Amino acid sequence: MSNAAENVKQAIRDYMLSAGVPLTEFDPDFVVKMVSAMMVSYHKYGKVAQAYPLKFSATDDVRARMGKYRTSGNKHYLVDAANFAMIEAMHPGRNGGAEWAGNDASDSPGRTTASGHRLVQEDNAGNRIMVETILHHPDGGASHG
DSSP, rough: OHHHHHHHHHHHHHHHHHTTTOOOGGGGHHHEEEEEHHHHHHHHHHGEEEEEEHHHHHHHHHHHHHHHHHHHHTTTTHHHHHHHHEEEEEEEEHSOOOOOOOOOGGGOOOOEESSSSSSSSSSSSSOOOSSOOEETTTTTTTOOO
């Protein structure tokens, strides 16, 4: 792995630790795989902005890659799905555009249990989450969770 990739991973680790979040909660290797795949795609296909959203649908590509992952178990499809989600954020295909709006617990669709049940506003122990959670990052920004 290149020094640049190792530097990215170390920067992510440092950022997480400075926020008091254990390294078990995020995978820097996954991010490096995302970047690597985007670099290959750039040389293979060209600039993202020349394709999305006018020629291709990033949201449909997310769904297609998740379907391939479900049938194959190949984690590279998860990297592709994450990249297509990022492309959608960069170049929204949604009629009316898209924005970085609030995203608190009351707006969340919740999570799905391994058995397929939908849980809305519950933490990992099954306790109801009653209020918005805000993580204050060490750099002064805030992220809604």
